Amino acid sequence: MAITTDTRLAPLDEQITIRQLTDDPYPIYARLRREAPVLRVKSVGRTLLTKAEDTKYVKDNPGLFSSDDPNTPMKRAFRAHTLMRKDGEEHARERGAMAPAFTGRNIKQCWEPIYTKVAEEYVARLPRGETVDLFTALAGPFAARCLTHLLGIPEASDEDMQRWSQILIDGAGNFGWTDALFAECDKANDEMDALFIAAAERHRAEPNQSALSVMVNAEDPIPQSQIHSNIKIAIGGGINEPRDALLTIVYGLLSNPDQFEAAKRDGLWMEAFEEGVRWVAPIQVSSRLVTEDTEIRGFHIPKGDTVMTIQASACHDEDLYEDGHLYNIFRPKQPHQAFGNGPHFCQGTHVARRMLANIMLPMLFDRFPDMALADADAVRFTGFGFRGPRSLPVVLN
Ligand code: HEM
Numbered sequence: 118m119a120i121t122t123d124t125r126l127a128p129l130d131e132q133i134t135i136r137q138l139t140d141d142p143y144p145i146y147a148r149l150r151r152e153a154p155v156l157r158v159k160s161v162g163r164t165l166l167t168k169a170e171d172t173k174y175v176k177d178n179p180g181l182f183s184s185d186d187p188n189t190p191m192k193r194a195f196r197a198h199t200l201m202r203k204d205g206e207e208h209a210r211e212r213g214a215m216a217p218a219f220t221g222r223n224i225k226q227c228w229e230p231i232y233t234k235v236a237e238e239y240v241a242r243l244p245r246g247e248t249v250d251l252f253t254a255l256a257g258p259f260a261a262r263c264l265t266h267l268l269g270i271p272e273a274s275d276e277d278m279q280r281w282s283q284i285l286i287d288g289a290g291n292f293g294w295t296d297a298l299f300a301e302c303d304k305a306n307d308e309m310d311a312l313f314i315a316a317a318e319r320h321r322a323e324p325n326q327s328a329l330s331v332m333v334n335a336e337d338p339i340p341q342s343q344i345h346s347n348i349k350i351a352i353g354g355g356i357n358e359p360r361d362a363l364l365t366i367v368y369g370l371l372s373n374p375d376q377f378e379a380a381k382r383d384g385l386w387m388e389a390f391e392e393g394v395r396w397v398a399p400i401q402v403s404s405r406l407v408t409e410d411t412e413i414r415g416f417h418i419p420k421g422d423t424v425m426t427i428q429a430s431a432c433h434d435e436d437l438y439e440d441g442h443l444y445n446i447f448r449p450k451q452p453h454q455a456f457g458n459g460p461h462f463c464q465g466t467h468v469a470r471r472m473l474a475n476i477m478l479p480m481l482f483d484r485f486p487d488m489a490l491a492d493a494d495a496v497r498f499t500g501f502g503f504r505g506p507r508s509l510p511v512v513l514n
Pocket of ligand 1: 176200201202212350351352354355356358359362394398399400403404428454455456457458460461462463464465466468469
């Protein structure tokens with residue numbers, strides 16, 4: 118590893134490439150946890166933190182490590198600053214505006230019955246005895262349809278939801294500020310804004326517990342621009358993760374027959390879920406802006422630096438997990454960081470647990486108990502920011 122050190126700053130790496138981090142980041146993170154847990158990586162333009170203690174420390178200290186990045190392309194892509202990029206009171210107010218849609222009571226009373234129906238319908242249309250790609254045939258559309266209900270826009274199609282989600286993600290990551298990409302974002306924003314305006318009218322007349330409905334009907338509503346941008350953050354952040362988590366879990370189970378058998382026999386679906394998101398965290402990294410000169414592990418971290426907390430690496434940290442690179446639903450229970458930490462902790466955590474561990478996994482394997490990977494060697498995981506298998510061909514039996 119080509120590392121050069123200055124006396125106080127963290128070492129600088131000039132060799133790690135984004136391509137390597139996209140293709141196979143875990144061996145790199147394992148090396149960094151051992152040799153350079155605080156490392157400035159030139160290709161990424163950020164200081165990478167790979168130890169669980171450090172990633173948690175940063176997210177738990179929003180005063181020192183802000184989510185507000187004034188130069189984020191996300192602002193341009195979403196046409197407004199979203200709650201993910203705000204701090205303190207402002208963040209709490211916007212997160213609080215959506216919160217009623219995510220309460221345990223509403224998940225149980227409103228979303229669980231709808232999600233169960235959606236799962237039944239989507240699993241029932243899978244053809245028995247054939248090879249299908251679970252990415253396109255189930256995981257993507259299921260995540261999209263569930264989200265339309267939670268957000269209060271059931272008139273949006275699965276295809277549009279998945280397309281918008283990808284465009285927003287690409288736009289938020291458009292660090293090259295490519296015009297063509299932002300033009301696509303503009304088009305998608307126009308489509309979404311028109312749909313939200315029409316749906317808001319309906320929610321004013323017939324309120325329900327969906328995120329859009331509770332926001333437009335609040336006594337002291339947040340501005341429309343923020344209602345729209347926060348619904349968009351949920352579209353950008355609420356499809357990929359459950360989709361990739363489902364595919365990762367199915368792959369983990371099907372490639373470990375003893376675990377698969379035990380899960381079916383003893384109903385270990387929550388264990389399968391938690392281990393899947395720990396094993397390959399669907400959101401691998403989160404950045405924070407340093408607001409004051411500080412230190413991490415004795416290295417000077419200057420104000421204005423951006424630290425990248427690698428929760429994917431935290432979830433494999435040897436301090437907490439033995440053989441963290443292996444999928445093992447029998448491993449001792451241990452909290453993980455796949456849903457983040459601190460004030461920006463994933464708002465959809467319980468929704469995701471419910472829809473996958475309680476509903477989809479038991480239903481899918483009840484219908485196809487002998488499901489098998491069509492070609493285990495052909496499954497490729499990819500992604501630096503978001504990670505999962507790009508396809509998952511299985512034989513359905
Ligand atoms: C397995 C599934 C999921 C995983 C692993 C996951 C992971 C995460 C992580 C790591 C963050 C924190 C990002 C940061 O600290 O910068 C986050 C934030 C968020 N997630 Fe999830 N997510 C999942 C599903 C969902 C779902 C289904 C929704 C539903 C809408 C959702 C909505 C959100 C929102 C709104 C935020 C922003 C919270 C804030 O900034 O206060 N997520 N998610």
